Amino acid sequence: MAALIAVLEGIGRYVIDSLENIGRIMILTGQTLFHLRSASPRHTLRQMAHLGVDSLPIVLLTILFTGMVMTVQTAHEFIKYGAQSSVGGVVAIAMGRELAPVLTGVVCAGRVGAAITAEIGSMKVTEQIDALRVMATNPVAYLVVPRLLACVFMLPLLVVFANVIGTIGGYLVAISYAGLSSYTYLHSIKVFAVVNDLTGGLVKAMVFGGIIAIIGCYKGLTTTEGAEGVGRATTGSVVTSIILIFIANYFLSLALYR
Amino acid sequence: MIELKDVSISFRGKPVLENINLQVHDKEVLVIIGPSGSGKSTLLRLIIGLVKPVAGEIWVDGQEISRMDEDALNVLRKHMGMVFQYSALFDSMTVGENVAFGLRQHTDLSEEEIQRIIRRRLRMVGMAGKEHLMPNELSGGMKKRVSLARAIAINPKIVLYDEPTAGLDPIMSSIIDRLIVSTRRLMGVTSVVVTHHMTSAFNIADRIAMIYGGRIIETGTVEEIKQSQNPVVQQFIHGWKAPVLGAKRKVKT
Numbered sequence: 001m002a003a004l005i006a007v008l009e010g011i012g013r014y015v016i017d018s019l020e021n022i023g024r025i026m027i028l029t030g031q032t033l034f035h036l037r038s039a040s041p042r043h044t045l046r047q048m049a050h051l052g053v054d055s056l057p058i059v060l061l062t063i064l065f066t067g068m069v070m071t072v073q074t075a076h077e078f079i080k081y082g083a084q085s086s087v088g089g090v091v092a093i094a095m096g097r098e099l100a101p102v103l104t105g106v107v108c109a110g111r112v113g114a115a116i117t118a119e120i121g122s123m124k125v126t127e128q129i130d131a132l133r134v135m136a137t138n139p140v141a142y143l144v145v146p147r148l149l150a151c152v153f154m155l156p157l158l159v160v161f162a163n164v165i166g167t168i169g170g171y172l173v174a175i176s177y178a179g180l181s182s183y184t185y186l187h188s189i190k191v192f193a194v195v196n197d198l199t200g201g202l203v204k205a206m207v208f209g210g211i212i213a214i215i216g217c218y219k220g221l222t223t224t225e226g227a228e229g230v231g232r233a234t235t236g237s238v239v240t241s242i243i244l245i246f247i248a249n250y251f252l253s254l255a256l257y258r
Numbered sequence: 259m260i261e262l263k264d265v266s267i268s269f270r271g272k273p274v275l276e277n278i279n280l281q282v283h284d285k286e287v288l289v290i291i292g293p294s295g296s297g298k299s300t301l302l303r304l305i306i307g308l309v310k311p312v313a314g315e316i317w318v319d320g321q322e323i324s325r326m327d328e329d330a331l332n333v334l335r336k337h338m339g340m341v342f343q344y345s346a347l348f349d350s351m352t353v354g355e356n357v358a359f360g361l362r363q364h365t366d367l368s369e370e371e372i373q374r375i376i377r378r379r380l381r382m383v384g385m386a387g388k389e390h391l392m393p394n395e396l397s398g399g400m401k402k403r404v405s406l407a408r409a410i411a412i413n414p415k416i417v418l419y420d421e422p423t424a425g426l427d428p429i430m431s432s433i434i435d436r437l438i439v440s441t442r443r444l445m446g447v448t449s450v451v452v453t454h455h456m457t458s459a460f461n462i463a464d465r466i467a468m469i470y471g472g473r474i475i476e477t478g479t480v481e482e483i484k485q486s487q488n489p490v491v492q493q494f495i496h497g498w499k500a501p502v503l504g505a506k507r508k509v510k511t
Binding site: 119122123126127128130131133134135136137138 | 303306308328332333335336338339340342343344346347348349350359360363364408
């Protein structure tokens with residue numbers, strides 16, 4: 001009986017903690033949106049360069065090889081059934097709708113989300129956040145708003161580049177490995193893919209950018225217990241962001257592509 | 259200038275400060291002494307609104323701040339400065355940018371004027387010409403001095419010092435003490451200094467308040483504190499081993 005009570009208490013505590021965290025994340029999101037009007041262009045541009053531009057090489061590399069492997073797998077199967085004229089379209093649609101936004105989101109959650117949490121978490125444990133407050137500066141306006149704007153605007157841009165490089169990767173493999181003609185591959189893209197495949201992916205990327213920024217900042221601002229706490233918060237930030245990206249992706253796909 | 263009336267605060271149900279009554283007069287240096295963990299730093303954080311009391315009133319410059327929201331507190335904080343125990347310099351900014359932070363955030367001064375103030379404040383704390391260094395290139399004492407320069411850059415009426423001499427050698431401690439006194443003299447600021455270094459306390463204080471077990475057990479001038487009949491005060495200022503009453507243990511029970 002005592003063991004059962006302990007288990008139930010544990011579950012109850014977990015539920016309460018989770019709800020409390022969700023509530024705090026909502027409050028942080030609300031405060032961030034409220035302070036959007038006071039965004040500093042200088043800080044926002046600096047974050048755009050730091051979080052967005054600096055992520056470009058790793059995003060391009062990831063998506064290049066994803067486009068290539070996608071074509072290897074699709075071309076092999078499609079050629080078997082005489083559907084080689086669909087390869088380009090399928091790769092482009094998969095890239096635009098799912099692969100480019102989701103993989104860019106995951107890569108940025110690992111690189112950008114971790115960087116945000118580690119930086120703000122270090123500031124928290126060394127009293128720099130308190131120093132901001134003492135100097136009459138709202139930490140949400142000063143730290144969170146520029147990062148949110150940077151992520152929300154830079155992730156779609158990264159996804160545009162990702163789509164281009166992924167399609168080029170697929171094209172190169174289709175020509176060299178699968179023996180498709182350049183015309184077949186490109187014509188297939190023209191026939192199957194529509195603008196909505198790209199724009200839907202960009203909408204997803206904006207949402208993923210918001211998730212990465214808010215979770216990264218939240219975990220940083222709630223960091224405790226020194227260097228160990230910073231490490232724990234950073235891991236938590238990446239894991240939570242990636243999970244939320246996959247969950248959000250499912251519902252966004254339902255909403256955007258029905 | 260600052261008044262605390264029956265202020266209590268607790269963390270996770272454990273009382274840290276109970277029924278604190280304290281006045282800090284205009285332009286005086288009040289030193290708060292007490293053992294580690296007795297709630298001295300919490301008292302400073304209450305005065306500047308970083309934490310809220312569970313009971314009581316805190317008056318700063320004629321305004322009751324314990325129920326103020328962050329925006330209203332920020333208006334008040336523009337006239338206050340704080341030197342943190344570990345300096346809390348922004349490590350992504352140079353020394354000059356740290357000192358200029360408040361000026362750039364809250365004033366419309368020209369860059370030329372801001373640079374002039376940076377140079378003047380750094381000269382005041384003996385750090386002239388160091389504005390281009392990063393915080394990780396500074397020693398502990400230098401960080402404390404930059405932290406003071408940052409705190410006084412916007413001409414505050416009140417400066418709070420949290421353990422300004424902790425971890426410093428005796429010579430650097432005495433330099434910091436002199437800076438606290440000269441800042442009060444030159445700028446006319448009201449100062450609240452938390453320390454457990456009795457030499458510092460006696461050097462700089464107009465009055466001293468001692469916290470023990472979450473309560474203020476003695477307040478008075480340097481001479482009054484030295485003559486105090488309270489055995490805990492005598493034990494603390496002389497560093498005697500007995501009567502041993504650990505403040506941390508008492509707070510945790």
